[in-house]
Amino acid sequence: MHTLIKYLIAAIVFTMLLSSCSDSNSETMDSYLGFDIPKTTFDKFLDDKMKEYDIPGLSIAVINDGKVVYHQTKGFANVAEQTPVTTKTIFEGASMSKPVFGFFVMTLVEDGILDLDKPLFEYMEYPDIAHDDRYKKITARMALSHRSGFPNWREDNEDEKLNIQFDPGTDYFYSGEGYQFVTQVLKHILKTDDAGLEAEFQKRVGEPIGLKHTVYIQNDYTRKHKAEPYDKDAKWIDWENEYWAQKEDGNFYAPSSIHSEPLDFSKWMIAVMNQEILSPVSYAELFKSHSKVPYDGVDVSYTLGFLTIHFPLTNIYLHSGNNEGFTSWFTLDTEKDWGFVVFTNSEYGEQLGQELFFYMLADPGRTKLYIALGVSFIFLILAIVFIIRAAIRSFRKAKKR
Numbered sequence: 001m002h003t004l005i006k007y008l009i010a011a012i013v014f015t016m017l018l019s020s021c022s023d024s025n026s027e028t029m030d031s032y033l034g035f036d037i038p039k040t041t042f043d044k045f046l047d048d049k050m051k052e053y054d055i056p057g058l059s060i061a062v063i064n065d066g067k068v069v070y071h072q073t074k075g076f077a078n079v080a081e082q083t084p085v086t087t088k089t090i091f092e093g094a095s096m097s098k099p100v101f102g103f104f105v106m107t108l109v110e111d112g113i114l115d116l117d118k119p120l121f122e123y124m125e126y127p128d129i130a131h132d133d134r135y136k137k138i139t140a141r142m143a144l145s146h147r148s149g150f151p152n153w154r155e156d157n158e159d160e161k162l163n164i165q166f167d168p169g170t171d172y173f174y175s176g177e178g179y180q181f182v183t184q185v186l187k188h189i190l191k192t193d194d195a196g197l198e199a200e201f202q203k204r205v206g207e208p209i210g211l212k213h214t215v216y217i218q219n220d221y222t223r224k225h226k227a228e229p230y231d232k233d234a235k236w237i238d239w240e241n242e243y244w245a246q247k248e249d250g251n252f253y254a255p256s257s258i259h260s261e262p263l264d265f266s267k268w269m270i271a272v273m274n275q276e277i278l279s280p281v282s283y284a285e286l287f288k289s290h291s292k293v294p295y296d297g298v299d300v301s302y303t304l305g306f307l308t309i310h311f312p313l314t315n316i317y318l319h320s321g322n323n324e325g326f327t328s329w330f331t332l333d334t335e336k337d338w339g340f341v342v343f344t345n346s347e348y349g350e351q352l353g354q355e356l357f358f359y360m361l362a363d364p365g366r367t368k369l370y371i372a373l374g375v376s377f378i379f380l381i382l383a384i385v386f387i388i389r390a391a392i393r394s395f396r397k398a399k400k401r
Helices: 002-020 039-053 097-110 133-137 140-144 176-189 194-209 220-225 243-248 262-273 280-287 349-359 367-400
Strands: 028-030 036-038 057-064 067-078 091-094 258-260 291-293 300-302 307-309 316-323 326-333 338-344
Touching: 028 039, 028 057, 028 067, 036 039, 039 057, 039 067, 039 349, 057 262, 067 262, 091 097, 091 326, 091 338, 097 140, 097 176, 097 194, 097 258, 097 262, 097 280, 097 316, 140 176, 176 194, 194 262, 258 262, 262 326, 262 338, 316 349, 326 349, 338 349
Parallel strands: 091 316
Antiparallel strands: 028 036, 057 067, 057 338, 091 258, 291 300, 300 307, 307 316, 316 326, 326 338
C-alpha cells in the first residue's frame, strides 16, 4: 500500500511539473487544464483562423482565476472604410442573450415577482397562441429550458404563425419564441414596455455588475460603435433592410438582441463565477440541467439559459450566438474561474468558438497533456490492479475462515 501511495504521489508531482513548464521568454495564459499557452502562439492561431474563414473582425477576452488576462481586437469593423475593431467596437451577441436573460429572470424570481413553475398563462393570456389550450401549461422554467413546444421562430412555419409542436414540458426543442413569451409576461407583470424592461435589466444586472455597454435595446453609443455585419462569403450585409434587424430594432428580444463586447461581457461572466447578485439557491436553479441536447454524441444539457457539457470533474457552461453577420461564443467554468468570450462580425464565430474551446483545453502543442495523461493513466491502471489484488487476497482469507 505504501509503495502504491509513493507511486501516486510521484505521478501527481510529475504532472504538476509538466504543467508548470513554459517558455520563460513568452507571456502566457492558462489553458483550461492549467497548461501554459504563449500569447504570441494564441495570436497566431487567431490570425490563421481569421484567414481560413475570412473573418473580417473579432474581439476576444480570456479569463484566468476570475480575471481577464488576455484581450485582443483584430481585423475590421467596417471593411470598406478600413475601420479597425477596437475596444469600443460593439457586436451583436445573438443567442448569448439567453443565459444573460436567464440570470436576469432569476433576480425577479428571488424577489417573488415571478414563479418559475407557475403557468405563464396565469400571469397573462397570450393571444398569439390562444387557439391551442396546451400553451396554458407552459411555465417560465419550460420556456427557459426550451421545453415549451414552440418552434424557434414562428417565421420558420410556412404560415408564419405561432404553434405548439408537442405537449409542453415533454421534450426539448430550441425556441426563441419561448423566451419571448417570458418577455411579454415580464412586461405585463412589471406594467412596462420594452424600454422599461431594458431599464429593469440595467437596474438589476447591468449597474450592479458594472456593465457599461451591454444592452438588449441599442442606444446612441452602441449604434455609433457597432461593427458592420458580413455573410459567409465576407460580403457586407445590408442590415438596415434585413428582416431580423428591423424586427428587433428598438425592442427587447430576450433570446437574441443583446449587444456587447468582450471586456464588458466578461464582467458578467466573472460575476457568475463569483456567484454575485444571486443567492446560492438561485444559482442552483440557474445551472440545473433540464433538457438533454443532441450534440454529436457528447453528453450536453440545457439549463435555464446555458448549455452544459457533462465532462467528469468540470463545471463548464457555455453558449454560442448566431445572427445574420454576427456570430459569437463564450465558455466558463464556475469552479476554475476560467473562461473566454469571442465576438465576430462574420458567419464563422460559432465555428471559431468551438475550435477555440478544444484548442484551449490544453496547450497548443498538447504534448505535455498527452505525457501527463499517459503517466496518470499508467498509475491509474496500477491502482486498479492493486485494489483488485487486495480484494482477491481479502476474499481468500475470508473463505479460509
